[in-house]
Amino acid sequence: xxxxxxxxxxxxxxxxxxxxxxxxxxxxxxxxxxxxxxxxxxxxxxxxxxxxxxxxxxxxxxxxxxxxxxxxxxxxxxxxxxxxxxxxxxxxxxxxxxxxxxxxxxxxxxxxxxxxxxxxxxxx
Ligand SMILES: C[S@@+](CC[C@H](N)C(=O)[O-])C[C@H]1O[C@@H](n2cnc3c(N)ncnc32)[C@H](O)[C@@H]1O
Numbered sequence: 001x002x003x004x005x006x007x008x009x010x011x012x013x014x015x016x017x018x019x020x021x022x023x024x025x026x027x028x029x030x031x032x033x034x035x036x037x038x039x040x041x042x043x044x045x046x047x048x049x050x051x052x053x054x055x056x057x058x059x060x061x062x063x064x065x066x067x068x069x070x071x072x073x074x075x076x077x078x079x080x081x082x083x084x085x086x087x088x089x090x091x092x093x094x095x096x097x098x099x100x101x102x103x104x105x106x107x108x109x110x111x112x113x114x115x116x117x118x119x120x121x122x123x124x
Pocket of ligand 1: 027103106
């Protein structure tokens, strides 16, 4: 099923507790201006919601090519280490050789040799 909706609202208002084994968030908009940081999908509140929706042992998989968004993810992961443990990022089946996830965005910008960052947060 494909749903076109705001991801944070969907998780918050439409998802029951303990229903997901993996949540993929690949190349989310970085909202680089400081006054727009509140629009980033990963926030303290949304991380608690994502944690609520995952099974114990379930994974939140984050990938970005944006240095500052990666730092934001690192800060949030550290701040919520009580909720999630860090695990190695294993490429999904969609990824080809030498790819992280193999989405359109990754394939387009890999040609520009952008850096890619990936983390897996596992619900405790
Ligand atoms: C840079 S694209 C990456 C798309 C895809 N994940 C990929 O790797 O090719 C970012 C996508 O996130 C979507 N998006 C941005 N904010 C969103 C939100 N709050 N809820 C759901 N989708 C959102 C945009 O519409 C866009 O399709």
